[in-house]
């Protein structure tokens with residue numbers, strides 16, 4: 230198995246989740262169907278609670294933003310089962326969330342709500358966060374070599390903490406030095422990686438970002454970070470150009486830290 234060296238100046242590893250630490254199938258076949266199945270019930274049960282009100286408020290702001298950009302959710306014909314104003318409002322939120330999910334949108338509003346909904350699924354043991362077998366031993370090795378390890382995912386920080394706090398490997402949250410989500414900026418924007426470097430307290434050049442998505446890799450590179458593209462079963466196919474441009478790994482165990490034992 231070929232090794233890939235990361236620069237000697239690296240002080241922090243920044244890890245994507247879906248397609249990098251975790252199979253895409255876990256997100257698409259377990260996490261997202263859970264939301265679709267429980268959305269209406271969840272909203273009806275928690276509608277009057279502050280957290281749910283904030284989630285709905287954020288979604289409404291996103292809808293306004295989408296309308297300004299001519300990206301509006303299709304409005305469905307009035308459903309005969311909807312009677313009260315509350316039921317109508319819930320139905321609008323359900324339609325919007327399902328529409329955003331069908332497009333695999335990474336909006337902060339959608340991701341915040343999803344994170345809150347997964348809480349009881351994880352804490353009841355119904356869902357356990359999947360992590361590839363090479364991930365935890367590699368992170369432990371990197372930490373032993375003095376590196377810091379951070380997560381940057383479109384999934385909310387709360388959703389990230391649930392996944393690693395209730396993972397198939399147990400609670401592994403102690404391994405991480407911090408978490409970032411889209412509240413710092415979109416993963417496809419260079420500025421987000423500059424802000425992350427500032428928050429970590431190192432120049433972008435000291436960060437190595439591991440991701441499966443080349444648009445994210447490009448943005449991180451633009452900010453000056455070192456990038457490694459992770460190839461896992463079911464990830465998006467890379468073009469020949471992308472294959473030759475990026476350092477590729479199929480397992481975290483291939484990463485070698487130059488000049489470190």
Ligand SMILES: CSCCC(=O)C(=O)COP(=O)(O)O
Nearest residue numbers: 245246247382383384388389
């Ligand atoms: C953090 S668990 C939820 C996964 C998710 O909703 C998501 O959008 C994953 O995106 P990523 O940036 O980790 O590829």
Ligand SMILES: [Mg+2]
Nearest residue numbers: 245247248441
């Ligand atoms: Mg990903």
